[in-house]
Amino acid sequence: MEYLYILCLLAPCYATLNNKKFPDDFMFGTATSSYQVEGAWNEDGKGENIWDRLLHTNPNFTVNGDNGDITCNSYHKYKEDVALVKELNVTHYRFSLAWARILPNGHVDQINEAGVQYYKNLITELRANNIEPLVTIYHWDLPQTLQDEGGWPSSDIVDRYADYARLCFSLFGEDVKYWMTFNEPKEFCLQGYGEGTNAPGIKESGTGEYLCAHHVLKAHAKAWHIYEEEFRPTQNGQVGIVLDTNWYEPATDSAEDEIASDTKLQFVFGWYAHPIFKGDYPEVMKNNIQRRSLAQGYAVSRLPEFTPEEIEYVKGTADFLGLNTYSSMLVQPRKYTDVSAMGSEYDSEVEEWYDDSWPKGASPWLVVTPWGIQKLLRWIKNEYNNPRTIITENGYSDYDGTLDDVDRINYIQQYLSGIRDAMDEDGVNVFGYTVWTLIDNLEWVFGFTNKFGLYNVDFNSPNRTRTAKKSVGVYQNIIRTRCLVDDCIDS
Numbered sequence: 125m126e127y128l129y130i131l132c133l134l135a136p137c138y139a140t141l142n143n144k145k146f147p148d149d150f151m152f153g154t155a156t157s158s159y160q161v162e163g164a165w166n167e168d169g170k171g172e173n174i175w176d177r178l179l180h181t182n183p184n185f186t187v188n189g190d191n192g193d194i195t196c197n198s199y200h201k202y203k204e205d206v207a208l209v210k211e212l213n214v215t216h217y218r219f220s221l222a223w224a225r226i227l228p229n230g231h232v233d234q235i236n237e238a239g240v241q242y243y244k245n246l247i248t249e250l251r252a253n254n255i256e257p258l259v260t261i262y263h264w265d266l267p268q269t270l271q272d273e274g275g276w277p278s279s280d281i282v283d284r285y286a287d288y289a290r291l292c293f294s295l296f297g298e299d300v301k302y303w304m305t306f307n308e309p310k311e312f313c314l315q316g317y318g319e320g321t322n323a324p325g326i327k328e329s330g331t332g333e334y335l336c337a338h339h340v341l342k343a344h345a346k347a348w349h350i351y352e353e354e355f356r357p358t359q360n361g362q363v364g365i366v367l368d369t370n371w372y373e374p375a376t377d378s379a380e381d382e383i384a385s386d387t388k389l390q391f392v393f394g395w396y397a398h399p400i401f402k403g404d405y406p407e408v409m410k411n412n413i414q415r416r417s418l419a420q421g422y423a424v425s426r427l428p429e430f431t432p433e434e435i436e437y438v439k440g441t442a443d444f445l446g447l448n449t450y451s452s453m454l455v456q457p458r459k460y461t462d463v464s465a466m467g468s469e470y471d472s473e474v475e476e477w478y479d480d481s482w483p484k485g486a487s488p489w490l491v492v493t494p495w496g497i498q499k500l501l502r503w504i505k506n507e508y509n510n511p512r513t514i515i516t517e518n519g520y521s522d523y524d525g526t527l528d529d530v531d532r533i534n535y536i537q538q539y540l541s542g543i544r545d546a547m548d549e550d551g552v553n554v555f556g557y558t559v560w561t562l563i564d565n566l567e568w569v570f571g572f573t574n575k576f577g578l579y580n581v582d583f584n585s586p587n588r589t590r591t592a593k594k595s596v597g598v599y600q601n602i603i604r605t606r607c608l609v610d611d612c613i614d615s
């Protein structure tokens with residue numbers, strides 16, 4: 125596979141792409157998130173969220189001091205966005221709800237009707253164009269008031285989230301059949317409450333991320349049970365969660381490196397997937413964190429414990445898995461295991477790095493390793509009994525937003541080919557793919573410098589003009605033919 129990839133760089137990649145049709149019911153889509161595209165940060169009664177607060181008080185947090193105050197202005201341009209989604213030919217659009225737009229202070233006692241109306245309008249516009257909404261309830265933009273009450277590391281958040289999720293189901297559930305409770309809890313817990321590199325910027329490595337995750341898992345489970353009991357009988361939709369991981373390739377074929385790969389996947393992905401799909405945290409997490417916590421002088425493990433009732437309550441609470449994956453890394457057991465080092469990175473006792481020879485995107489973490497996605501999907505299939513899976517994010521960043529985006533085209537074609545190989549050769553249960561992202565947008569701490577869009581956005585024009593890149597035509601064609609090459613054979 126790696127060898128074939130190198131061939132692709134020399135000649136058109138064509139020959140190496142999978143030539144089987146995608147099934148007729150395979151869902152092709154594209155994705156965005158509220159803070160990254162909406163703007164209108166304080167309009168029509170929207171409350172402040174943790175990204176508003178962080179980037180207003182600390183503009184140095186992002187490249188060029190960029191923030192989401194206006195960004196793509198999708199709050200005012202949603203009809204134009206839906207027209208692009210339509211033009212793209214996709215049947216599904218994944219977007220997220222801004223909690224503070226619906227509930228300015230985070231609590232359900234005060235509902236902002238204008239915010240509710242915005243999402244009703246967006247959903248109506250999608251439905252009018254025959255596009256199925258895939259709705260993320262939480263994509264990182266916590267109302268600031270809830271952060272002031274303790275945020276995700278505080279157990280109160282579980283009920284606040286459950287109230288909010290119930291409200292979303294009741295407001296929009298007639299027209300929304302695919303719900304995702306959370307986007308990438310690993311990222312917002314680790315970076316928000318461990319390493320401090322995302323909002324709210326708290327540095328409590330080794331404890332903060334585990335507390336956050338524990339409450340996210342309980343909140344997710346509670347939302348799923350609420351849907352199951354109160355809404356599924358009438359609304360008949362599905363509730364899943366979006367988890368992200370790289371593929372972690374063993375550095376060599378030694379047994380130690382193979383184990384390191386599995387351990388790393390457990391620490392990154394199993395952290396969330398194991399409680400939801402199998403029950404409780406992975407053994408290797410429980411063991412490592414307990415051992416290291418005691419050695420550090422803690423009386424009990426830094427990893428919170430689920431009671432037996434909670435294990436049962438969380439288990440089985442996903443109707444589908446949303447998977448975000450972009451890159452691969454090499455892994456081996458960590459050479460110098462300093463037991464005092466704090467953080468889930470160290471608790472795994474695995475070290476990881478990028479191979480220098482792998483092609484890169486603009487994002488420092490993005491490498492083009494399409495051979496990794498099949499291995500990852502196979503690992504997930506074996507580990508969790510082949511869950512129904514949709515690739516909720518995958519895509520490529522450049523610096524300039526060029527319209528002639530051949531690197532993005534190659535990336536998407538090759539990852540889709542890897543997915544199709546995995547469906548074909550390994551029988552993995554993938555039912556859809558939503559490209560990150562519809563339009564260039566605020567790439568969190570990288571501001572507007574890392575561009576992932578299928579459409580370019582001119583951030584210098586007040587109109588935020590959208591222009592199709594070359595990848596639009598290629599994706600349209602893939603969807604029309606359900607095929608990655610000139611002549612496909614039926615699946």
Ligand code: GBH
Binds near residue numbers: 157308448517
């Ligand atoms: C997703 O996160 C997000 O859901 C989306 O909002 C975002 O715009 C999109 O993807 C593109 O970034 O090695 O410490 O630098 C991306 C997944 C995984 C990105 C881990 C950054 C590396 C952190 N991320 N990652 S670090």
